[in-house]
Amino acid sequence: MSAEVFLDARVEVVLGGFRADVALARGRGVTALLGPNGSGKTTVLKALAGLHTLTSGHVRVAGRAWAGDVRHLPPEERAVGMVLADPLLFPHLSLLDNVAFGPRSRGMPRASARARAAEELGRVGLADLAGRRPSEVSQGQAQRAALARALATDPELLLLDEPLSALDPQTRSATRADLAHRLREFPGATVLVTHDPLDALTLADQLVFVEDGRVVQAGTPTEIIARPRSRYVAGVVGLNLVHGTLAPGTPATLALPGGGELVVAEVPAGAGAGDELLATINPAAVTLYTAPPEASARNLWQLDVAAVTVTGQRARVRLHGIPGTDLVAEVTLGAVAQLGVSPGARLWAGVKATEVAVYPA
Amino acid sequence: MTTRRAVARLPLVAPASVGVAFVVLPLLALLIRADWAHLGTHLSSPVVGQSLRLSALTTSLTMVAVWGLGTPLAWLLARSEHPLTAWGRALITVPLVLPPVVGGVALLMTWGRRGVLGGWLESTLGVTLPFTTAAVVMAEIFVAMPFYVISVEGSMRGLDRRFDEIAATLGAGPVRTFRTVVVPMVLPGIAAGSALAWARALGEFGATITFAGSFPGRTQTAPLGVYAALERDPQAAIALSLVMLLVSVVVLGALRSRWLR
Numbered sequence: 001m002s003a004e005v006f007l008d009a010r011v012e013v014v015l016g017g018f019r020a021d022v023a024l025a026r027g028r029g030v031t032a033l034l035g036p037n038g039s040g041k042t043t044v045l046k047a048l049a050g051l052h053t054l055t056s057g058h059v060r061v062a063g064r065a066w067a068g069d070v071r072h073l074p075p076e077e078r079a080v081g082m083v084l085a086d087p088l089l090f091p092h093l094s095l096l097d098n099v100a101f102g103p104r105s106r107g108m109p110r111a112s113a114r115a116r117a118a119e120e121l122g123r124v125g126l127a128d129l130a131g132r133r134p135s136e137v138s139q140g141q142a143q144r145a146a147l148a149r150a151l152a153t154d155p156e157l158l159l160l161d162e163p164l165s166a167l168d169p170q171t172r173s174a175t176r177a178d179l180a181h182r183l184r185e186f187p188g189a190t191v192l193v194t195h196d197p198l199d200a201l202t203l204a205d206q207l208v209f210v211e212d213g214r215v216v217q218a219g220t221p222t223e224i225i226a227r228p229r230s231r232y233v234a235g236v237v238g239l240n241l242v243h244g245t246l247a248p249g250t251p252a253t254l255a256l257p258g259g260g261e262l263v264v265a266e267v268p269a270g271a272g273a274g275d276e277l278l279a280t281i282n283p284a285a286v287t288l289y290t291a292p293p294e295a296s297a298r299n300l301w302q303l304d305v306a307a308v309t310v311t312g313q314r315a316r317v318r319l320h321g322i323p324g325t326d327l328v329a330e331v332t333l334g335a336v337a338q339l340g341v342s343p344g345a346r347l348w349a350g351v352k353a354t355e356v357a358v359y360p361a
Numbered sequence: 362m363t364t365r366r367a368v369a370r371l372p373l374v375a376p377a378s379v380g381v382a383f384v385v386l387p388l389l390a391l392l393i394r395a396d397w398a399h400l401g402t403h404l405s406s407p408v409v410g411q412s413l414r415l416s417a418l419t420t421s422l423t424m425v426a427v428w429g430l431g432t433p434l435a436w437l438l439a440r441s442e443h444p445l446t447a448w449g450r451a452l453i454t455v456p457l458v459l460p461p462v463v464g465g466v467a468l469l470m471t472w473g474r475r476g477v478l479g480g481w482l483e484s485t486l487g488v489t490l491p492f493t494t495a496a497v498v499m500a501e502i503f504v505a506m507p508f509y510v511i512s513v514e515g516s517m518r519g520l521d522r523r524f525d526e527i528a529a530t531l532g533a534g535p536v537r538t539f540r541t542v543v544v545p546m547v548l549p550g551i552a553a554g555s556a557l558a559w560a561r562a563l564g565e566f567g568a569t570i571t572f573a574g575s576f577p578g579r580t581q582t583a584p585l586g587v588y589a590a591l592e593r594d595p596q597a598a599i600a601l602s603l604v605m606l607l608v609s610v611v612v613l614g615a616l617r618s619r620w621l622r
Binding site for chain 2: 159
């Protein structure tokens with residue numbers, strides 16, 4: 001990531017009753033735009049592409065004004081490439097002609113455009129399939145061709161809208177690897193809309209979380225994982241997030257809005273009673289018991305199991321009962337069997353004070 | 362069991378059968394009453410060749426105009442979000458429901474000697490349109506284009522908008538997108554619309570006879586030829602009708618196997 005601002009945008013778009021207002025200032029490299037459905041991610045992406053007109057704000061890329069004041073360059077005059085969840089290859093053209101479409105549209109002679117297209121297809125491993133129609137290739141191949149098509153015009157800004165979400169899981173991980181590889185070679189700025197944490201963490205060097213049309217948190221993956229600031233962000237990085245008020249006295253305790261409390265080991269330097277704090281609890285640090293344990297953890301609640309999901313050897317157990325928040329525990333499959341974890345079961349959940357990370361709200 | 366089912370479906374099957382008979386019987390009658398032994402002689406009567414040639418010429422010119430004007434129009438209607446678009450769509454459909462003879466009068470009021478534009482056209486350019494072959498083509502365009510536009514607009518509206526958007530991000534302006542993405546992708550719809558429009562143009566009678574008259578070799582197209590011959594030479598009229606029936610069936614059949622399902 002270079003220090004210069006390559007992509008400088010403040011995008012305000014009003015669509016019916018919905019308003020998105022998102023600012024991005026980025027060097028080259030990959031920015032992931034994350035957020036729940038309907039949070040305005042795609043709206044922002046389309047505004048960057050020029051497919052939505054800004055209500056106010058500006059878009060500047062590589063020092064050139066694309067939008068702002070009274071200016072609005074149409075998409076075809078922006079150095080932009082776009083890949084959506086569906087490949088949307090033109091069905092009447094071969095893969096080669098699909099990829100050559102951009103260079104041709106930008107005035108390159110047919111032969112050079114085709115040579116350029118062949119080169120791009122080669123970079124995504126599709127050189128052999130250049131003559132095929134989109135209907136004759138697999139989903140993953142089509143999506144790679146769509147990426148080649150978007151990059152064949154040498155865009156300064158590459159926009160990816162959930163590029164892996166329509167793929168089946170196996171194809172998805174292979175295509176993710178191809179995408180990561182291709183993005184490393186790409187010299188411009190990339191904005192990747194996703195709601196898959198894995199996409200964000202493996203492909204992006206900067207994460208921007210959008211909720212309800214506004215940025216709620218931005219930072220490097222490391223910063224975000226350490227200090228998520230909203231429940232959605234915490235969920236994406238797989239942490240429990242609790243919002244509380246520091247109570248007076250020792251041990252240090254957060255008073256939770258619903259009436260519960262959370263004992264913590266350390267508070268941020270300078271925090272005093274009455275300060276609003278955020279606390280994260282790693283789900284792996286939550287211990288489950290069928291009966292209250294003798295040597296008790298500092299925090300102990302009796303909770304109901306709401307849902308259980310399994311990935312590999314681990315299970316994530318969502319527990320109801322702490323007022324105002326759910327607690328997610330991650331335990332082994334062995335523990336699930338031993339403790340009789342199933343929806344509706346009532347269990348004790350313990351968290352050591354030292355396992356709670358606390359930072360200012 | 363089977364019998365009971367047949368009985369149960371009778372209230373549906375009976376009217377359907379009457380409907381089929383009502384359409385098919387006249388077609389059969391045409392075949393039955395034809396003088397097959399002397400068909401060659403009848404077909405070589407001047408009214409047949411002359412009017413068929415004129416119909417081929419005028420419907421071809423009509424289709425060129427319909428493609429050239431109607432395709433961009435259909436695309437603009439399909440993608441426009443302007444509140445007046447609905448009105449535009451309604452206006453263009455008027456000739457679909459308008460009695461053709463009224464269309465002919467309307468054309469006369471526009472392009473005729475005392476028409477809104479016709480007077481000016483004659484005084485400045487010395488061009489008189491009514492009762493010319495050009496008038497035949499104009500009448501055919503007037504009645505046929507709405508069929509084409511409505512049909513093609515339907516398939517264009519069904520085209521995923523994201524294709525236009527992707528084309529735009531790849532650097533294609535509106536015209537290039539239309540030419541290289543939209544038209545190739547809605548080709549089946551264009552074929553279907555063309556078949557409808559062409560059939561309508563071929564059968565056009567009312568607007569043509571009102572606006573262009575029925576002058577053999579100049580404005581007497583095949584339908585007008587059939588009508589003119591019916592009293593003088595009924596067998597020639599039947600022969601000409603048979604040719605039109607055959608051509609219609611062949612063209613529709615070819616389009617159907619290629620593009621329509």
